Amino acid sequence: MTRREGSAFSGLGVVFLKEFADQLSGIRMRMLELLIVLTAMATIYAAIQTIKNVVGEDVFLFLRLFTTAKQPLPSFVAFMGFLIPLLAIALGFDAVNGEFQRRTLGRVLSQPIYRDALLFGKYLAGLATLGLVLLSVWLLVTGLGILFTGLVPSGEEVARGLLYLAATLAYGGVWLAVALFFSVVFKNPTTSALAAIGVWLFFTVFWGMIAGMLAPVISPVHYGFPEEILRQAQTELALARISPNTLYAEATLALLQPEVRALGPVLPAQLEGMVLGTPLPLSQSLLLVWPQFAGLIAASVVFFTLAYVVFQRMEIRA
Amino acid sequence: MMAAIETQDLTKRYGRLLAVDRLNLVVERGEVFGILGPNGSGKTTTILMLLGLTDPSAGTVRVLGRDPVREPLSVKRRVGYLPDTVGFYDELSGRENLRYTAALNGQTGRRVEARIEALLEQMGLGEAADRPVRTYSRGMKQRLGLADVLLKEPELVILDEPTLGLDPQAAHEFLLLIRSLKEKGLTVLLSSHLLHQVQAITDRVGLFRKGRMELVGSVPELARQVLGGAFRIRVRAAGPGLEQALGRIPGVLRVTEEAHGYLLETERDLRPEVARAVVEAGGKLFELELEEPSLDEIYRAYFQGVNRDAA
The missing domain is CATH 3.30.70.100 (Alpha-Beta Plaits)
Structure with missing residues (x-):
């Protein structure tokens, strides 16, 4: 078998630019942007009210903007965790089957590009759109924070904020890959949207319960030994971490709350000598969430690869 | 010089269905060749295999001397393809759609803009060039499709049911456009149901049935074979x-x-x-x-x- 000719990426830039332009000019995008901007402003405003009342000697007061919730509004972070998957799915659910429905797929693929370029260009364009939205929302929120509190974020707070953005982008990337995968598998955009949202709902609502139910089955506690209890807790955590939602929640927690020292069960022996409540340096927090980061990227790669394999074998005729 | 299209025992199987059965087709350069046959006789599958958009199950294909399976990019660079139901990005204008195709072929810049303009004029779309494609009629879309195909300056043009869904007047005009391609030295392969139209513009035709090309030749030759006296x-x-x-x-x-x-x-x-x-x-x-x-x-x-x- 000889190598196929030319680069798999010829035409990638062209596809990327076109898709990116489409995403940014689409009505769908404007609706979602509006939704995110409004919720971001509402939550931040609420957080500012709370922080003003309890303003203390907090070193990372600025990061509290993101994580503070005021009833009945959830925190900014919680909102983003909810909206970003929806945005990602909205950006990707009709990526391939939309071309199929519009009968443009055959025409585009008869141009001198490989299918790789089309799929990857679409994914990158979705990711870039997501990144752009996240960056603008974050800048907006930071700006509002400076305006209303009069505080200026420290260098570390800015760095933590940017890392939080990166984690959110990785999380959005997973759902974008899921949506892209379904857009290849299902010919009908409605079906693929429902399938992607179904998967998201499953992980958001049900996976936690399922992990809680499965853990006692896999690692039962027979005699009540601490080892058994610990093992069960670890099993449950490991199961929960299959869900990208868990990975993202943990990454966010450790990045935005510097005093978080461990994600998971901690034994009293490990607490010895620990100065509780003191923040970790950024490098240590990063070390803590590195596996979560890697997990999120791996999940994107897995779904993208699945989409890629199915797409390569897809018959393009109607 | 090699023939524009040459297939040897080209076969495509979908599961147990034999879509194309040992096809041996030769289309010479500069020829207008029509493939005819009822629905499901393997016309579109053949076309997709010629373009490397579907892999053959057996047999070989040479398009402009190259193998579309191994060298898809250089085949696609020189072959223009108009699918049976051509679609465009509705929200973009005709000009923008063509610009995207040009960019996918690695063509950008002022020369391409001029070429797009000339093609739009030639297809009678000068007025509508900057309107979104969603406002185009079926015939206009079809003509935009032909402009899209010609944009890359192909040596071979493959048209799948080019007159499908056009009213008689539009179909007639469209066929005249196709015929004019021959005068420019292009090779044209087209499939169709509209036989009298195919007759008017093709040099030779091939009759497909159940995945096999059973008859091939010019219309008088076929008449002699099928009708007895020519x-x-x-x-x-x-x-x-x-x-x-x-x-x-x-x-x-x-x-x-x-x-x-x-x-x-x-x-x-x-x-x-x-x-x-x-x-x-x-x-x-x-x-x-x-x-x-x-x-x-x-x-x-x-x-x-x-x-x-x-x-």
Whole structure:
């Protein structure tokens, strides 16, 4: 078998630019942007009210903007965790089957590009759109924070904020890959949207319960030994971490709350000598969430690869 | 020089269905070749294999001397393809759609803009160039499709059912456009149901049935194969013993009596001989007409024959 000719990426830039332009000019995008901007402003405003009342000697007061919730509004972070998957799915659910429905797929693929370029260009364009939205929302929120509190974020707070953005982008990337995968598998955009949202709902609502139910089955506690209890807790955590939602929640927690020292069960022996409540340096927090980061990227790669394999074998005729 | 298209025992199987069965097709450069056949006879599958958009199950393909499976990019760079139901990005204008195609072919810049403009004018879309495609009629989309195909300056153009869904006037104009491609030295492969239209613009045709190309040749050649006599002469004449006199002319295969005369099936154009025979037999000649065999007739006769054999 000889190598196929030319680069798999010829035409990638062209596809990327076109898709990116489409995403940014689409009505769908404007609706979602509006939704995110409004919720971001509402939550931040609420957080500012709370922080003003309890303003203390907090070193990372600025990061509290993101994580503070005021009833009945959830925190900014919680909102983003909810909206970003929806945005990602909205950006990707009709990526391939939309071309199929519009009968443009055959025409585009008869141009001198490989299918790789089309799929990857679409994914990158979705990711870039997501990144752009996240960056603008974050800048907006930071700006509002400076305006209303009069505080200026420290260098570390800015760095933590940017890392939080990166984690959110990785999380959005997973759902974008899921949506892209379904857009290849299902010919009908409605079906693929429902399938992607179904998967998201499953992980958001049900996976936690399922992990809680499965853990006692896999690692039962027979005699009540601490080892058994610990093992069960670890099993449950490991199961929960299959869900990208868990990975993202943990990454966010450790990045935005510097005093978080461990994600998971901690034994009293490990607490010895620990100065509780003191923040970790950024490098240590990063070390803590590195596996979560890697997990999120791996999940994107897995779904993208699945989409890629199915797409390569897809018959393009109607 | 190599033929524009050459396939050897090209076969495509979808599970147990044999979509294309050992196809041996040669299309010479500069030729307009029509592939005809009922739905599901393997026309579109063949076209997709020529473009490398579907991999053959067996056999070989050479398009412009290259293998579309191994070298898809250089084939696609030189072959323009208009799918049977061509679609565009509705929210973009005709010009923007063409610009995207040009960019995918690695063409950008001022030269391309000029070319896009010229093509839009040539296709009669100058006025509509900057309107979103969603406002285009079916015929306009089809013409935009042809502009899209010609944009990359192809050597071979493949058109799948190019007149599907067009009204007769639009279809006629579109076929004239296709015919004009031949004058520019392009090779054209087109598939269609509209037989009399195909007849008007093709040099040769291939008849497909159940994945096999069963007949191939120019329309008169096919007529000879399918209808027996390739030429049919309609004589309006009156006189005694004419039938026998006409039957004696060398080259006449059959004489059938009709309402006001006779229908002759002949090997050649025998009009002068027929005229002489009528006069020599003392008959009165009113009208003498050479009837071109129509592809419709060939097609119907052929598939009827085949179906009768099958039944």
